[in-house]
């Protein structure tokens with residue numbers, strides 16, 4: 001397949017002309033886009049793209065839809081025109097995917113592409129709390145996301161197992177709350193400069209960082225640092241079963257937690273010091289986060305009384321809104337009647353909802369806000385991708401193959417949630433079992449490409465490219481580019497890898 005683009009563009013047409021040959025070709029136009037293109041094409045082809053026989057022109061021409069671009073290739077030239085810098089950057093990703101080897105050497109076939117994103121929010125999430133991931137790993141994850149036209153990186157910065165961002169107002173959080181990871185693996189945290197660096201690194205790739213501080217549950221690490229802010233762990237049967245199934249000790253007051261149970265910890269809801277803490281934490285975070293969103297978590301607060309949970313979510317989302325930011329919360333927070341208006345919900349139920357999860361998600365829409373869809377049985381990248389791998393979990397109907405990750409349509413998940421109610425799609429990667437970049441690649445690829453297509457491409461039924469048969473061919477064709485980028489993708493069955 002020679003015009004294999006992932007995520008599928010709005011339109012792509014073969015043109016009746018000979019292919020554009022890379023040998024002897026050079027780049028003109030936007031310098032940032034040129035650097036991005038060389039970063040993709042040079043490792044793949046060995047060409048520095050510094051010839052003068054024919055040109056690839058990279059330019060910005062304002063006027064089109066945000067993030068859109070047009071690409072025209074024939075034997076004489078390639079021209080990529082972005083409506084803005086992000087659009088040009090996305091067009092560069094498409095161009096790199098069109099480069100392939102032929103009898104004439106490395107070429108781009110004669111095509112015309114017109115492309116714009118379906119959804120404004122196209123996200124990936126990395127959990128840096130269950131296992132800490134150093135700055136270089138997050139940079140690599142950002143590079144991978146950019147390749148697939150994602151434009152948001154959600155960082156799950158805190159959880160029971162560790163607090164991963166230094167804050168000046170509460171230095172103990174990282175001093176005593178970040179030492180370990182799941183399984184007793186090493187911990188770690190980002191300095192404020194590390195965080196600012198990641199925000200800038202992402203922004204240079206047209207990706208906005210969405211930081212999450214998970215509350216009121218998932219807060220055991222807070223208690224290591226500031227015991228007065230948290231309740232004692234709630235050791236329900238469910239928690240004790242998880243401990244028994246996955247090993248390790250049960251959560252205990254004042255002891256770092258390195259197991260995999262969820263839902264036992266809670267901030268003290270009735271104590272005013274808690275809200276001073278919430279205001280300090282989000283205030284300091286807002287000061288170094290240029291993006292519009294702050295994520296407050298709100299998931300699996302099984303150790304918090306439901307009325308207390310609702311009261312907490314109302315106050316915490318109001319604190320974020322007062323900082324001039326838009327709160328995002330996991331869908332459970334939809335149960336809180338007085339949630340701040342404008343709070344965006346993140347749905348992590350199944351493609352076919354169970355247990356009233358759809359009702360909680362729908363509450364955000366009724367409240368006049370929109371939803372981010374992260375259906376766990378389709379695009380939770382931490383679900384096992386093959387039964388025999390030690391990597392990944394299975395609770396969300398895993399093993400999750402690429403086809404299940406691909407075959408779902410955002411508007412068909414929750415009754416009453418239409419196109420305009422959906423801000424976008426996000427694929428989370430939780431890291432209980434994930435230690436290294438190689439582990440990340442093995443679980444994320446190729447399923448992350450399926451999530452990218454749900455987020456960027458036309459709806460299922462609106463384009464002939466939006467079928468599993470088309471996707472499996474197009475995703476297979478990414479293998480040389482991914483390998484040249486050092487991505488250790490999983491060679492999933494059912495995909496005709498070269």
Ligand code: TNX
Nearest residue numbers: 262299300330348382393430
């Ligand atoms: C559920 S879904 C979680 C996380 C776990 C993940 C593991 C959701 C919002 N929370 O706490 O890490 O499952 O798959």
